Amino acid sequence: MNTLKYQxxxxxxxxxxxxxxxIFTFLTTKMMSKNPLVGEINVFGNxxxxxxxxxxxxxxxELLPDIxxxxxxxxIMDGWQFLEHYAMLLPKINKKIEIYILSSSIFIKDVAKxxxxxxxxxxxxxxxxxxxxxxxxxx
Numbered sequence: 768m769n770t771l772k773y774q775x776x777x778x779x780x781x782x783x784x785x786x787x788x789x790i791f792t793f794l795t796t797k798m799m800s801k802n803p804l805v806g807e808i809n810v811f812g813n814x815x816x817x818x819x820x821x822x823x824x825x826x827x828x829e830l831l832p833d834i835x836x837x838x839x840x841x842x843i844m845d846g847w848q849f850l851e852h853y854a855m856l857l858p859k860i861n862k863k864i865e866i867y868i869l870s871s872s873i874f875i876k877d878v879a880k881x882x883x884x885x886x887x888x889x890x891x892x893x894x895x896x897x898x899x900x901x902x903x904x905x906x
Contacts, residue, residue: 779806780904781831785849786838786869787812795836795895802897804904806833813841814849821856828862834903836869836895839877846870850884857886867891867903 782805786792792810799805809832811817817835824830839846846868853866868881871893881890888906891899 780833781807783832787841814844825859835866839870
């Protein structure tokens, strides 16, 4: 798992927020929209919906996000299942997408498991803080 590093950029980033908690997604999108480095924000309520979107648009990189903020506990397809399926799509995706797990889980086994997944950039505990968002966007 990579440590968050600070590097300035002026390019707005598109973000996919994958979480089934409506209140959390509302508050998080409000907070993110205040940052000028945040471009488009798309919210998905489960991993299957975003997996299907990415699979249908692998050739159209403009529609794909720069950053994915992924919850672990969701209905239909949880975060772990999404990561497994997404990894199979990677050879078809011509865009670097940073994936951050954003979870309320503080279980050591979840953090350790995330460290073993090479496509995960970092594991963050909810709620997302403005300084964490800034570091993510500046990477």
